[in-house]
Amino acid sequence: MSTITLYSNSWCPFCRRAKMLLDHKSAEYNEINIDAVPSARQEMIDRSGRTSVPQIFIDELHVGGCDDLFALEQQDKLDSLLAN
Template identity: 70%
Template sequence: MPKITVYSNRWCPYCRRAKMLLEHKGVSFDEIDVEAVTGARQEMIRLSGRTSVPQIFINTLHVGGCDDLYALEQQGKLDPLLAG
C-alpha cells in the first residue's frame, strides 16, 4: 500500500470530499491539519507549491487538490496509484 498524506483543515468542504473518495477506495491516509499542526502549512507549501487545502500526496507524488484527485479517478489513473 502506498503512503497517502492529505494536508487539510477541519472546515474545508473540498478536504471532506477528497477524504470521502479515499475512504470509498478503502485506503488509509495520514491527515495533517494545517491549522492545528505548527509549521504544517509552510511544509505543505514547500512540498506542493500551493497554498490551498487539500493537498494530497501518494508516496512522494504530489497529485494536487480535490479536483485533481477526482480527475485522476475519472481518467482511471487513481486506482493504479493506490495499488502501489
C-alpha cells in the same frame, strides 16, 4: 501499498470530498490538519508550491487538490496509484 498524505483543515468542504473518495476506496491516509499543527502549513507549501487545501500526495507524487484527485478517478488512474 502507497503512503498517502493529505494536508487539510477542519472546515474545508474540498478536504471532506477528497477524504470521502479515499474512504470509498478504503485507502488509508495520513491527514495533517494545517490549523492544528503549526509547522504544517509551511511544510505543505514547501512540498506542493501551493497554499490551498487539500494538498494530496501519494508516496512522493504530488497529486494536487480535490479536483485533481477526482480527475485521476475519472481517468481510471487513481486505483493504480493507490495500489503501488
